[in-house]
Amino acid sequence: MKTNNTEGCALCDATWGEYYREIEGEKTFFCCNICADIFENMVKTVKKETGWNKIDYLELNGNYSKGRICMAKSGDKEFKYYYRTYGDGRLMEFKKL
Amino acid sequence: MAICPICNIKFDNNDFTSLSEHFIDKANSSEPLHVMWLNRNITKTKVDKSKLGLAFKNFYDLNTAGLKLWIINRFIKDYRGENPHPFIIKMQEYNPYIMEGYAVEHYFFLKQWVRSCSAIISKTDYADIQNYEMENMITEYFGKNKKAHIELLLEMAEGYGIDRNKIMKTTPLKNTENAIKRWREIAEKNQWIEIMAAMHSLELIANRALRPYGARYDYFNYDAFDSRNVPDGVRAFLMEGYRSDEAHSMAALELIEKYSKNYNVQDIQDTYLASTYVFYNYLEARIERGEMIENKQY
Ligand SMILES: [Zn+2]
Ligand SMILES: [Zn+2]
Numbered sequence: 552m553k554t555n556n557t558e559g560c561a562l563c564d565a566t567w568g569e570y571y572r573e574i575e576g577e578k579t580f581f582c583c584n585i586c587a588d589i590f591e592n593m594v595k596t597v598k599k600e601t602g603w604n605k606i607d608y609l610e611l612n613g614n615y616s617k618g619r620i621c622m623a624k625s626g627d628k629e630f631k632y633y634y635r636t637y638g639d640g641r642l643m644e645f646k647k648l
Numbered sequence: 649m650a651i652c653p654i655c656n657i658k659f660d661n662n663d664f665t666s667l668s669e670h671f672i673d674k675a676n677s678s679e680p681l682h683v684m685w686l687n688r689n690i691t692k693t694k695v696d697k698s699k700l701g702l703a704f705k706n707f708y709d710l711n712t713a714g715l716k717l718w719i720i721n722r723f724i725k726d727y728r729g730e731n732p733h734p735f736i737i738k739m740q741e742y743n744p745y746i747m748e749g750y751a752v753e754h755y756f757f758l759k760q761w762v763r764s765c766s767a768i769i770s771k772t773d774y775a776d777i778q779n780y781e782m783e784n785m786i787t788e789y790f791g792k793n794k795k796a797h798i799e800l801l802l803e804m805a806e807g808y809g810i811d812r813n814k815i816m817k818t819t820p821l822k823n824t825e826n827a828i829k830r831w832r833e834i835a836e837k838n839q840w841i842e843i844m845a846a847m848h849s850l851e852l853i854a855n856r857a858l859r860p861y862g863a864r865y866d867y868f869n870y871d872a873f874d875s876r877n878v879p880d881g882v883r884a885f886l887m888e889g890y891r892s893d894e895a896h897s898m899a900a901l902e903l904i905e906k907y908s909k910n911y912n913v914q915d916i917q918d919t920y921l922a923s924t925y926v927f928y929n930y931l932e933a934r935i936e937r938g939e940m941i942e943n944k945q946y
Contacts, residue, residue: 558693565692568678582687583680615688616731635734637932638684643734643939 552577552594554609562586562611575605588640596645597623601630618644650704651918653925654681656830661914664708668700685925708917715908716901719845719920720861723852726924728863735931736853739868742878744808749938751805752946756820757930758788758798760828764847767835777840777903787894800885807881818946823933827926838919841907845916846923848900853931856895
């Protein structure tokens with residue numbers, strides 16, 4: 552699965568750190584385990600909400616402060632949502648858009 | 649000194665090289681709190697030790713503007729600027745659960761507040777400092793011809809049906825507890841001027857005079873709260889502060905700046921950084937408690 556973050560961390564695009572986790576069968580780079588937790592839970596939430604069995608692409612716009620307006624793609628299907636967490640990565644808000 | 653606000657460990661004055669080494673070390677092992685702090689405060693792009701050292705030097709640089717302005721600028725950036733604190737975002741509309749969570753957690757903040765103010769008094773002979781703190785404690789705990797701040801807080805909670813005795817018996821959330829622990833340590837170990845910078849800088853959260861300094865958000869949206877749907881107790885609690893001169897006051901920061909020449913300015917900056925680090929998390933606890941109340945877990 553790809554995201555629009557091409558420089559670094561799949562969630563926040565930071566290039567600090569060196570943390571890998573397998574997401575959807577792919578070894579994915581994160582700056583830290585909190586970003587990995589957020590990302591992993593986000594993928595689960597989107598799959599549960601849509602019933603998709605895979606996500607091809609995630610576009611994430613926003614940051615830790617305002618949360619993220621996101622779009623997930625699977626084949627030709629699209630799903631838009633808003634996602635924000637506490638500083639420790641726990642979910643604060645998830646909304647379908 | 650130069651400080652790591654996460655570990656609360658200190659390095660020598662201007663030793664930004666050691667501070668950078670510490671952060672790079674932590675970042676290389678993907679320690680999340682250090683990585684997050686770098687991302688938010690310095691840069692999201694990995695840089696080498698010398699570049700990071702330079703970035704820290706700039707971070708601490710007062711740029712001839714002075715300590716007061718340094719604190720204001722940093723505070724706005726963390727809480728009320730382009731990337732506001734989530735609590736500030738929540739306060740842009742009226743949400744009863746947020747106010748209830750605020751009431752519960754803030755009670756513990758105020759308990760610590762008076763300990764910190766009295767620590768300042770006990771550590772200085774300057775009359776203007778002592779008077780300032782005594783006035784402040786009176787407003788918080790007794791009020792002057794009006795209700796005390798802490799009383800307005802508890803009445804707001806009671807308006808929502810939360811008994812004050814229940815609040816007093818509550819164990820504060822982890823983030824609140826950790827913050828109090830750090831503020832208590834600062835009150836015990838640091839000099840009066842450092843304690844003052846640690847605590848009174850936090851009052852900028854509700855300061856109404858920050859727009860000219862670049863704030864993009866107010867503490868709360870006045871129009872949203874000035875409505876008949878909002879309980880009287882909430883309006884009394886928020887508006888009392890909002891209308892008072894204190895909401896515009898920079899008096900504490902001016903006192904800090906006035907006396908800072910006689911002290912190690914970097915130590916004062918450090919204490920601000922140590923305090924704001926836990927305050928950020930404490931404000932999240934207000935949201936978290938609100939969510940617990942909404943989910944009937946309180
Ligand atoms: Zn990240
Ligand atoms: Zn550290």
